[in-house]
């Protein structure tokens with residue numbers, strides 16, 4: 296079977312919840328109530344006064360959310376401010392110089408819905424939940440400022456407006472469909488001041504009540520909500536939580552406009568969203584984000600259609616402008632490459648692999664080799680055509696992002712067919728991801744695999760050189776040259792990985808936190824593979840995944856085991872939680888519904904170095920209670 300698709304996890308806001316259950320759950324370890332005796336107020340206070348790890352002092356306050364499950368980072372707005380552009384739409388620009396990986400905002404959702412991992416609640420689910428929860432006036436007011444998908448009437452107006460010659464009428468129509476509110480933003484919102492968001496939490500705060508109708512709310516959610524199949528997997532591991540699928544509305548993110556080569560990324564931990572710059576920005580530069588989900592990895596026509604549908608105007612980003620200059624023939628080649636990689640090729644790969652058990656292995660190998668050659672030839676053809684038209688490699692890469700699926704498939708096939716992935720193919724994927732999905736979980740994951748691949752190959756090479764020590768000088772020289780080449784690509788891979796890491800998580804101290812997040816990520820993907828394998832094997836065996844953590848300076852080994860019954864038969868509805876801030880109180884509505892059981896993993900915790908298991912588990916509970 297195909298390796299679990301951890302590669303392209305980009306999510307269109309309106310993307311329906313995926314039917315297939317994703318295959319992994321992290322362990323959730325809850326401290327037992329009363330474990331360790333004293334659990335009173337005094338005991339907790341004492342715990343809080345414990346000295347922090349040396350690296351913790353270097354951690355910027357909001358980043359504590361990566362490792363403290365109960366930490367609630369306050370809302371924060373960095374050097375950015377909203378701006379209304381000439382076409383009437385609202386966006387966000389850098390208010391001063393911003394460096395790459397800088398924290399731009401820490402945001403809380405206006406509405407948030409959690410579902411099972413791998414299948415987040417749909418836009419419809421969120422729509423129903425928000426209507427049922429009765430929006431407070433302040434929430435409704437803020438929502439009314441956020442981008443909406445044009446109404447069908449406005450969209451119809453667009454097509455007819457192209458025939459009108461009256462520029463004033465055109466502008467009016469454009470304004471209507473771009474922004475149904477077309478009103479001045481309150482000054483406090485223009486500066487994204489915490490005071491403004493505070494009003495949301497404290498009730499109306501002087502804001503006039505504004506009714507948001509059902510249809511309007513739906514159009515707003517289609518253009519302004521954010522959904523992922525799981526919260527940040529690394530932070531979830533470090534926080535001892537399960538990453539769940541979620542959907543929500545974060546106003547700061549909703550205000551950003553789309554670009555197909557965006558310069559910001561988000562990481563969602565629990566309900567908190569941290570927005571980071573993924574490039575250096577001069578004052579006044581617009582901060583952009585991918586609002587098209589996986590369509591961002593499609594060629595120009597598909598992106599324009601999606602952007603037009605969501606925002607009522609075409610995308611005018613640098614990548615789109617560049618791609619628009621392609622000769623028609625090249626554009627068609629790119630389109631064909633994307634179409635094959637998005638449909639026919641994966642189907643053929645799947646069919647060949649599924650049929651492998653019944654048919655002659657040689658026949659399967661032949662089918663796969665044939666497919667691989669076809670993919671490689673088509674990629675090469677488009678590459679060559681582009682090189683003729685665009686001399687600059689960066690420009691070529693920007694256009695090639697539209698055929699990312701082909702590059703992704705090419706390296707996945709290499710991984711399926713060969714023992715180890717083709718690192719050059721993998722490096723191509725990283726180069727493309729850093730253009731259209733910089734700082735995304737896919738970018739980080741792919742950069743990590745590349746980094747690990749290059750590192751392990753370099754280690755193998757050192758071994759080979761040592762073994763060759765007594766061989767001929769010519770052989771040694773050849774190896775030395777190869778070593779130099781490896782060192783260069785190793786440096787490039789390390790840099791690419793470090794960049795992906797900082798674009799996703801911000802600038803963190805290298806001690807303590809980064810290794811924990813890395814370990815969490817590795818653990819998460821190990822879990823994905825184990826569960827994927829368990830699914831493939833009909834869950835006859837219960838796989839175990841071991842991870843080593845350091846909690847309060849004590850090395851701890853956590854063993855996760857997979858429980859099969861749950862994802863074999865998912866129920867109709869998941870366990871969902873709705874949080875609405877209304878009337879000064881955070882109203883929590885917990886809907887524990889029958890059906891889906893997501894307790895796939897059980898965690899057995901044992902302290903390193905052996906000892907009685909029960910004692911070790913109890914000690915672990917105490918440790919967790921403290922942390």
Ligand SMILES: [Zn+2]
Pocket residue numbers: 554555556598610611612613614615
């Ligand atoms: Zn674009």
